[in-house]
Amino acid sequence: MFKRVLPRAGLPVLLLIAAMSGNATAQTPGAEQVQAMQRQLADWPQLSRYRDENAALAAPAPGERRVVFFGDSITEGWGKTGSETFFPGKPYVNRGISGQTTPQMLVRFRQDVIDLKPAVVVILAGTNDIAGNTGPATPQMIQDNLASMAQLAKANGVAVVLASVLPASDYPWKPGLQPAPKIRALNDWIRQYAQRTGAVYLDYYSALDNGQGGLDAKVSGDGVHPNAAGYAVMAPLAQAAMQRALQHAR
Numbered sequence: 001m002f003k004r005v006l007p008r009a010g011l012p013v014l015l016l017i018a019a020m021s022g023n024a025t026a027q028t029p030g031a032e033q034v035q036a037m038q039r040q041l042a043d044w045p046q047l048s049r050y051r052d053e054n055a056a057l058a059a060p061a062p063g064e065r066r067v068v069f070f071g072d073s074i075t076e077g078w079g080k081t082g083s084e085t086f087f088p089g090k091p092y093v094n095r096g097i098s099g100q101t102t103p104q105m106l107v108r109f110r111q112d113v114i115d116l117k118p119a120v121v122v123i124l125a126g127t128n129d130i131a132g133n134t135g136p137a138t139p140q141m142i143q144d145n146l147a148s149m150a151q152l153a154k155a156n157g158v159a160v161v162l163a164s165v166l167p168a169s170d171y172p173w174k175p176g177l178q179p180a181p182k183i184r185a186l187n188d189w190i191r192q193y194a195q196r197t198g199a200v201y202l203d204y205y206s207a208l209d210n211g212q213g214g215l216d217a218k219v220s221g222d223g224v225h226p227n228a229a230g231y232a233v234m235a236p237l238a239q240a241a242m243q244r245a246l247q248h249a250r
Contacts, residue, residue: 044104044107045104045105045107045108046097046100046104046108047107047108047111049097050095050111050112051111054111054112054115054116057093057116059117060091060117060118060119064091065091065119065120065246065249066091066092066093066116066117066118066119066120067090067091067092067093067118067119067120067121067122067242068092068093068095068112068113068116068118068120068121068122069092069093069094069095069096069121069122069124069238070095070096070105070109070112070113070121070122070123070124070125070149071095071096071100071105071122071123071124071125071163072096072097072098072099072100072101072105072124072125072127072128073096073097073098073099073225074096074124074127074166074224074225074226075094075095075096075124076094076096076097076098077096077098077225077226078094078096078231078234079094079231086231087235087239093116093118095112095113095116096124099128099133100125100128100133101125101128101129101133101134101137102125102126102129102137102141102142102145102146102149103134103141103145104134105123105125105145105149106145106148106149109149109152109153110152113149113152113153113158114152114153114156114158118158119158119159119245119246119249120158120159120160120161120242120245120246120249121149121153121158121159121160121161122161122163122202122238122241122242123146123149123150123160123161123162123163124163124165124202124204125145125146125149125165126142126146126165126183126186126190127165127166127168127179127183127224129141129142129145130142130165130177130179130182130183130186131171131173131174131177131179132174132177139182139185139186139189142186143186143189143193146162146190146193147193150162150193150197150199154197157249158249159199159200159245159246159248159249160194160197160199160200160245161199161200161201161202161238161241161242161245162190162193162194162199162200162201162202163190163202163204163238163241164187164190164191164201164202164203164204164205164206165183165186165187165190165205166183166204166205166208166215166224166226167180167183167205167208167209167210167213167214167215168180168183168213168214168215168223168224169212169213169214169215169223170214170223171224172222172223172224180212180213180214181213183205183213184205184213187205191203198248199245200241200244200245201241202237202238202241203237204233204234204237207233207234207237208226208230208233208234215230219233
């Protein structure tokens, strides 16, 4: 006899169903939350976020060595936190999206990286997976997604820079998770994977760690996202990693 198995729905789906049913309770999210969930379900990887900008972006000029920074809010916020230091005058493209996890990034990797014809991609991802932003994620799931992005880049002639996840002793939106040991373990894997595959490892973690697996107030306002001083620490490290990658780029 066959047992009926229901698909594992993410929390946004379940909440949306509850909110739209006639039996919604006091625990049902409000209208704004439901609308946000509907938008997420309609475009889960947020392919529309950079669609117009990608279409307007010209192909790299002859001799131009374009770099795409690819990631989550830490990437998206670079240059938007009172700092004007997102490599002015450089052919670098920012394709970060706040809150994203590695499965979302993997879906949009072709559109937001490969199709832009960069020489190098700088991938910074994983902290939102540890936070569980799109549901539980095992270390293997995160590793597989990062490896898939690196392999896609390499197959298309794009040199890969894999950045370490930044320190975080807690997540303000998911308190109590104690992410620091998970971040250290993921960074160990990223470093080893980069060594095995010829990618460049970009070590932000060591430069920003306060010695307890977190970020000090001088480099971050919330313990997760860098401020202008934090990005000022990161910029020369990123530039050096890109130069190493460009030496081996097509």
